[in-house]
Amino acid sequence: MLERTVRVGILFDFYGELLTDRQQEMVRLYFYHDLSLGEVAEECEISRQAVYDNLQRAEKILEDYEKKLGLVARYKYIQQQVDDLTEVVDRIAQEIGDESLEKLQQIIDNLSAEN
């Protein structure tokens, strides 16, 4: 379950905006606020089964977007490059001037923040 929660959480970060408001609300309550199906049902004033179906549907929609756009995979790839970059910069830190190093660090920070 934890693995599923993390997976849906990441997908939701990228594609959540593409779900309906109602779907977003249920995903937030269930996966972020860790409410039970019954509690979400009460909150949304629908049946437990309807919550279950809606969550299944929302999860499938998110996975379908990832299949088509691959943003999560791309994010992880770029993050790996940024990590590699950080390692290289650490290694050459002693060999180059302070100004260049600061600029490199700034770019790494920018890439990390944006990614």
Added chain:
Amino acid sequence: MLERTVRVGILFDFYGELLTDRQQEMVRLYFYHDLSLGEVAEECEISRQAVYDNLQRAEKILEDYEKKLGLVARYKYIQQQVDDLTEVVDRIAQEIGDESLEKLQQIIDNLSAEN
């Protein structure tokens, strides 16, 4: 018109997969293969007006995805960082060892290729 073609082309590169096959076909014929509305109409066996409406709709869908996901903006931002990185690396090229430089260059290439 050229500006619009470039804009739709970029949006289509990112979000084209999210259009229907039919919409993708019309966008390709009109914006990539530079056919006229009449020629697309003939190719797709629908009216010129229907082609016009479908293209308008497809363009709006692409713009709506960009509003929600911002991939084009993000792409441009990361590309700018990669350009900055290239410039810094060029500047410090003389000061650091060959091995580190090769690794940096490899990461820049990876980021550019993936972005």
